[in-house]
Amino acid sequence: MHIRIATRSSRLALWQAEHIQARLQADDVTSELVLIETKGDLVLDRSLSKIGSKGVFTQELEDQLYDGRVDIAVHSAKDLPSSLPPGLSIIAFTEREVANDVLVSRNKDLSLTSGHPFVIGTSSTRRIALLKHYCPHLTTVDMRGNLQTRIRKLDEGQCDALLLAYAGVHRMGYDDLIVERLPLSEFTPAVGQGSIAIEASDSLDPDKLATIRRLVNHERTEACLLAERSFLNRLEGGCSIPSFALAQWNAGQVSLTGGLVSLDGSEMLRDTFDGPQSEAPALGHALAESILTRGGDTILTNIRAQL
Numbered sequence: 001m002h003i004r005i006a007t008r009s010s011r012l013a014l015w016q017a018e019h020i021q022a023r024l025q026a027d028d029v030t031s032e033l034v035l036i037e038t039k040g041d042l043v044l045d046r047s048l049s050k051i052g053s054k055g056v057f058t059q060e061l062e063d064q065l066y067d068g069r070v071d072i073a074v075h076s077a078k079d080l081p082s083s084l085p086p087g088l089s090i091i092a093f094t095e096r097e098v099a100n101d102v103l104v105s106r107n108k109d110l111s112l113t114s115g116h117p118f119v120i121g122t123s124s125t126r127r128i129a130l131l132k133h134y135c136p137h138l139t140t141v142d143m144r145g146n147l148q149t150r151i152r153k154l155d156e157g158q159c160d161a162l163l164l165a166y167a168g169v170h171r172m173g174y175d176d177l178i179v180e181r182l183p184l185s186e187f188t189p190a191v192g193q194g195s196i197a198i199e200a201s202d203s204l205d206p207d208k209l210a211t212i213r214r215l216v217n218h219e220r221t222e223a224c225l226l227a228e229r230s231f232l233n234r235l236e237g238g239c240s241i242p243s244f245a246l247a248q249w250n251a252g253q254v255s256l257t258g259g260l261v262s263l264d265g266s267e268m269l270r271d272t273f274d275g276p277q278s279e280a281p282a283l284g285h286a287l288a289e290s291i292l293t294r295g296g297d298t299i300l301t302n303i304r305a306q307l
């Protein structure tokens, strides 16, 4: 069996695609990578929320899936919109890496809780809003580009620290620069953070589908991500909305915590729902309903007006 894999060409994307290749190789499946640039890679002078929330890092890969030029596309699960274009599905999720956000700096003394002001580079609306809520003494500067670019900007002095996903920092070998791992209870990650998702056309050969699922999919992570993605889907939020959610396995059940924070950090809504694996999508829906009825709908309306 031979699998053609579409991937972005950033170092992180290549690491992830090669990780999938290694998984497939365990069963003598051969594969090749097809490197594709996306709008999110090419347009670096505007924030993601201004480029457009949906499919900024995925659309050009999806075009290849439709054409049948590739069998699968490999993405950070976090970068995949909560509803996919017709005819495309996620067929597998890898076991989630440590999901936390981390503070990255050359200065080991920096901490979000020290009370000392400093400047954090990030372009994520979620991270900016959470920082405004929990750490109003800190300031942020816009920082886009891949991980290597951001670390260069850090070294040039454009900021004192970066706020990043542990998963990407670790995969790129920058663990030495981690000065703090942020608590999941406050800096709850973005939906999907830390897992790698495999996207395919619904017309993918069933033998390939079964083989890829067997070699790559992690069932518990899949249940957790179904819960998180159902939450995001109900909020109709892409990566431009400061929502957050993390589902975890707890005594045989899925426990989903998530919510929404206003852009200025002043309003914070959170809730937790637990249930059996089979009800994972319903948990996401219930969480979204809770957040929306408690004022989340107004927060979302305001956010959409401001972006």
Ligand SMILES: NCc1[nH]cc(CCC(=O)O)c1CC(=O)O
Pocket: 076, 077, 078, 079, 163, 164, 165, 166, 167, 168, 169, 192, 193, 194, 195, 196
């Ligand atoms: N938004 C970009 C992005 N998409 C996935 C990751 C990291 C890897 C992951 O979370 O799986 C990152 C960088 C970051 O947020 O620090």
